[in-house]
Amino acid sequence: MQRFYLPNGASSLPEVSHGDGIYLWDTNGARYMDASSGPVVNNIGHANKRVISAMTRQAGRVAYASRAHFENAPNRELAEKVTALAGDGFDQAYVVSGGSEAIEAAIKLAKQYVEAIGQSERSIVLARNPSYHGATLGAAAVTGDAMSRKLFADLMNPQPLVPTPFTYRVPDNFSSESHARHCAQALADEIERVGADKVLAFLMEPVGGLATGALVAPDIYYTEVRKICDRYGILLIFDEVMSGAGRTGAFLAAHHWPDCRPDIVVLAKGVAAGYTPLGIVLAPDQIVEPVANGGGFSHGHTYAANPLSCAVASEVISVLEEDELIANADVVGEFLKAGLWGVAEECPIIGDVRGKGLLMAVELVRDRETKSIFPADANVIGRTVAVGMEEGLALYARRTSGGVFGEWLMISPPLITSKSQAEELCDRLSRTLKRVSEEMVP
Ligand code: PLP
Numbered sequence: 335m336q337r338f339y340l341p342n343g344a345s346s347l348p349e350v351s352h353g354d355g356i357y358l359w360d361t362n363g364a365r366y367m368d369a370s371s372g373p374v375v376n377n378i379g380h381a382n383k384r385v386i387s388a389m390t391r392q393a394g395r396v397a398y399a400s401r402a403h404f405e406n407a408p409n410r411e412l413a414e415k416v417t418a419l420a421g422d423g424f425d426q427a428y429v430v431s432g433g434s435e436a437i438e439a440a441i442k443l444a445k446q447y448v449e450a451i452g453q454s455e456r457s458i459v460l461a462r463n464p465s466y467h468g469a470t471l472g473a474a475a476v477t478g479d480a481m482s483r484k485l486f487a488d489l490m491n492p493q494p495l496v497p498t499p500f501t502y503r504v505p506d507n508f509s510s511e512s513h514a515r516h517c518a519q520a521l522a523d524e525i526e527r528v529g530a531d532k533v534l535a536f537l538m539e540p541v542g543g544l545a546t547g548a549l550v551a552p553d554i555y556y557t558e559v560r561k562i563c564d565r566y567g568i569l570l571i572f573d574e575v576m577s578g579a580g581r582t583g584a585f586l587a588a589h590h591w592p593d594c595r596p597d598i599v600v601l602a603k604g605v606a607a608g609y610t611p612l613g614i615v616l617a618p619d620q621i622v623e624p625v626a627n628g629g630g631f632s633h634g635h636t637y638a639a640n641p642l643s644c645a646v647a648s649e650v651i652s653v654l655e656e657d658e659l660i661a662n663a664d665v666v667g668e669f670l671k672a673g674l675w676g677v678a679e680e681c682p683i684i685g686d687v688r689g690k691g692l693l694m695a696v697e698l699v700r701d702r703e704t705k706s707i708f709p710a711d712a713n714v715i716g717r718t719v720a721v722g723m724e725e726g727l728a729l730y731a732r733r734t735s736g737g738v739f740g741e742w743l744m745i746s747p748p749l750i751t752s753k754s755q756a757e758e759l760c761d762r763l764s765r766t767l768k769r770v771s772e773e774m775v776p
Contacts, residue, residue, distance in 0.1 A: 348360035348361070348362065348364065348723070349361045351363075352380075352381070353368070353376075353379075353380025353381055354379075354380055354381050355379045355380060355381075355748070355750065356368050356379050356380075356747055356748045356750060356751055356755055357380070358380065358728060364726070365726055366723065366726050366727065366728040367726060367727050367728065367747070367755070367758065367759055367762060368380070368728050368747060368748060369722075369727050369728055369729050369745060369746075369747050369759050369762075369763070370728065370729055370730035370731075370743070370744040370745065370746050370747070371604075371608075371746050371747060371748050372608060372728075372730065373544070373603070373730050373744075374543060374544075374576045374581065374603055374604070374693065374730065374744060374746045375603045375604060375607065375608040376607055376608045376748050377579060377580065377581065377603075377604035377607040377608075377650070377654070377659070377748055377749050378607045378650055378653050378654065378657075378659065378748060378749065378750060379748040379750045382607075382609075382650075382653060384649055384652070384653055385607075385609050385646060385649045385650055385653065388645050388646060388648070388649035389609065389610075389642070389645065389646050389649075391645070392408060392641055392642050392645035392646070393642055395641075396641055397640070397641065397642040398637075398640050398641065398642065399640075399641060401634075401638060401639050406639065406641040406644065407641075408641045408642075408644035408645035408648055409429060409639040409641065409644040411644070411648045412427070412429065412614075412644045412645075412647050412648040412651070413426070413427035413429070415648060415651045415652070415655075416601070416605070416614060416616065416651065417616065419585040419586075419651070419655075420585060420586055420599065420616050421589075422588075422589075422595055423618045423619075423620075424599065424616040424617065424618060425617075425618055425619045425622070426616070426617050426618070426619060426622045427614050427615070427616055428443070428614065428615040428617070428631070428638070428639075429612065429613070429614050429638060429639045429643070429644060429647075430612075430613045430614070430615070430635050430637070430638050431611045431612060431613060431635060431637045431638070431643070432602055432611050432612070432613045433467075433468055433473075433573075433575035433600070433602035433603060433613050434467070434468025434469050434470040434472075434473040434613075435468075435470070435613050435635060436575070436600045436601065436602050436613030436614060436615050437467045437468045437472070437473040437476070437537075437573060437575070437600055438468070438470060438472040438473055439613075439615045439633055440571050440598045440600050440615045440617075441459055441472065441476070441534075441535065441537075441571075442631075442632070442633045443598065443615060443617060443621065443622070443625065443631065443633070444459075444534050444535045444569045444571065444597075444598060444621075445457065445534060446625045446628070446631060446632060446633075447569070447621045447624060447625055448534060448569075449628070450624035450625055450627070450628040451624055453531075453567075455531055455532055456531065456532060456533060456534040456568075457532065457534050458493060458494065458528055458532050458533045458534055459476050459493045459533075459534055459535045459536075459537055459571075460493065460494055460495070460496060460521065460524060460525070460528075460533060460535070460536045460537070460568075461476040461477065461478055461493055461494075461495055461496075461536070461537045461538065462478050462495060462496055462497065462498040462537075462538055463478030463495035463496070463497060463498060464478045464479060464498055464545045464546060464734060464735075464739050465477055465478040465479075465495075465498060465537075465538070465539060465542075465545050465546070465573075466478075466479065466539075466543060466544060466545035467537060467573055467575075468575075471486065471489055471490040472490070474486055474490055475490040475491050475492050475493055476493050476537050477545075478495045478498070478545070479545070479735060480735040480736070480738075481735045494524055494528060496517065496520045496521045496524050497516075497517045497520050498517065498542070498546055498549065499513055499514040499516075499517035499518075499549075499551040499552070499555050500513070500546065500549060500739065501513075501514075501549065501550070501551065501552065501688065502685065502686040502688065502697060502705070502740070503705060503739070503740060510552055511552045511554060514551050514552040514554055514555035514558075515554060515555075515558065517551075517555065518554075518555055518558035518559055518562060519558075521536065521559065521562055522562045522565075522566075525562070525566050525568065530566040530567075530568075533566060533568050534568070534569065535568060535569040535570070535571050535597075535598075536559065536562075536563055536568055536569075536570055536571070537571045537573060538559070538570075538571075538572065538573065539572070539573045539574070539575075539576070539577060540556070540572050540574065540577055540587040540588055540590070540591070540594075540596075541576075541577040541581075541582050541587045541590075541689065541690050541693050542577075543575070543576035543577070543693075543744075544576075544730065544732050544744060545732075545734070546739070547686075547688065547695035547697055547732075547740065547742035547744070548688055548689030548690070548693050548694050548695035548742075548744065548746075549688065550688060550689065550690050553591065556591035556593070556594035557591070557593050557594060559594060560593060560594040560595070563597075569597040569598060569621075570594075570596045570597050570598075571596060571597065571598045571599070571600065572586070572587070572588050572596035572598070572599045572600070573600050574586055574587055574588070574599050574600060574601050575600055575601065575602040575603055575613070576603055576604075576693065576746075577690075577693055578599065578600075578601040578602075578603075578604065578605065579601055579603070579604035579605040579607075579651075579654065580604065580654050580659055580660035580663055580691075580749055581604050581663060581691055581692060581693045581746070581749065582663065582667075582689075582690040582691035582692075582693050583660060583661075583663045583664030583667055583690060583691030583692075584660065584664075584691070585660060586599060587690065587693075590690065597617070597618070597621065598615065598616065598617045598621065599615075599616040599617075600613065600614070600615055600616075601613065601614040601615075601616065602614070604749075605647055605650065605651070606643065606646055606647040606650055607650045609646045609647075609650060610642065610643040610646040610647065611643070612643045612644075612646075612647050654749070657750070659749040659750060660749070662749055662750065662751075663691040663692040663749045664691050666692065666751050666752065666753060666756055667689075667690065667691040667692045667693075667694065669753050669756055670692070670694065670745065670747075670751075670756040670759065670760070671687060671689070671694060673756055673757060673759075673760040674687040674694065674696055674745060674760060674763070675687050676760065677696075677760050677763055677764045677767070678696075680764055680768070681764060681767040681768060681771060682702050682771070683698050683699065683700075683714075683767050683770065683771045683774070684696050684697070684698065684699075684767065685697045685698065685699030685702055685705055685740075689745070689746075692746055692747060692748075692749055692751065693744075693746050694744070694745040694746060695742040695743060695744050695745060696742060696743045696745055696763075697740050697741070697742040698714055698715070698718070698740075698741050698742060698743070699740075700774070707737050707740055707741060708741070708774060710733070710736075710737060712774055714733075714741065714770060714774060715731045715732065715733045715741050715743075717770050717773060717774075718731060718743060718766060718767070718770050719731050721766050721769050721770050722743075722762070722763075722766045725762045725765050725766045725769075726762055727759070727762040727763060727766055729743050729744070729766075730743070730744040730746075731743040731744065732744075743763075745759070745763075747759060
């Protein structure tokens with residue numbers, strides 16, 4: 335037993351045997367629906383034959399060749415596909431091995447860009463509380479998580495945070511919209527406080543992941559954020575590690591808010607759909623050219639742009655397009671959301687259902703009226719995950735640090751999910767939550 339990996343106080347986990355479509359099997363033959371796509375990764379489901387043959391084909395040709403010596407076609411093809419789908423002038427794609435790496439590469443790109451245009455005093459990256467941008471120390475420094483900030487504070491340079499515009503729990507005397515305006519104003523205030531000419535970028539997830547339970551802010555927030563970044567000459571970086579690659583029913587979540595075009599976008603997870611570790615930084619020529627002309631992008635990882643991972647991700651993108659999975663995420667996402675509200679009618683433990691496309695979350699509460707949460711020692715999240723496994727449902731879930739912002743389950747099955755599978759997910763979730771509710775009765 336590798337004790338590093340045990341989540342939510344579990345004492346053991348089943349061993350995975352294989353996967354097919356939206357299901358996984360353990361070595362005892364039990365089947366689980368991959369209801370959250372792992373940690374929102376498996377966008378095209380398991381054992382996709384096209385991706386497996388692209389992987390073996392490329393491995394047989396060349397798995398690795400250094401970018402110091404060679405261009406490679408899979409990298410070029412992946413960049414062409416991703417920049418075409420991103421549109422909006424995102425001309426350049428820089429490929430790394432995961433989300434945290436890509437976040438750090440995006441920040442370094444932003445920094446080298448401002449250096450190149452003579453604004454070298456800009457170096458503060460503002461981010462939101464709560465948020466998650468990765469586990470490496472640089473990414474943790476821009477993550478809004480009280481626990482990791484406390485634990486690793488001496489090892490990193492924690493950046494200032496501004497409030498995340500939650501819509502379910504809003505402070506007294508606020509509507510979700512006025513709270514969103516208030517949070518946007520808090521960004522402007524923080525920029526003024528630290529000094530506008532010192533701020534490099536504002537980093538946010540356009541549709542939230544595990545840190546906020548698939549939070550979608552009111553439209554006005556996006557409009558205001560873009561205006562504020564423009565007013566102060568600050569780069570807007572969208573972390574689309576979870577929300578990108580079609581997950582929300584658009585290739586980029588940014589596409590849902592055309593008046594809030596980010597300057598840099600970070601992708602990972604779904605873009606290679608778990609078939610290989612991969613992350614991408616998307617940026618316009620306007621940002622990359624001054625850096626390239628000023629001596630080149632001073633950053634690199636051994637596995638950046640490696641042919642094998644690029645060939646795999648390139649095939650994932652082809653599957654996404656040819657099987658029309660982005661449209662499916664939109665249609666089945668709406669259907670599933672309605673189904674989840676149906677589950678909420680039977681299970682008062684559900685306080686909120688939110689999200690976009692197939693990036694959704696169900697927030698759990700002890701009392702729907704007061705929105706109070708279960709005490710930590712009830713371990714409602716740990717129990718829901720464990721009971722879910724017994725009911726054939728693999729769920730990704732979280733209690734925020736100290737329960738301050740609430741606790742929720744990610745409902746984000748692969749983008750290949752059909753309506754009947756969405757119904758099956760709701761049935762299994764309903765059974766799971768009824769059992770957990772019974773356990774929670776004092
Ligand atoms: N950003 C977001 C929004 C994430 O959800 C994650 C991972 O969960 C990351 C960044 C970090 O990605 P990785 O775990 O691939 O390093």
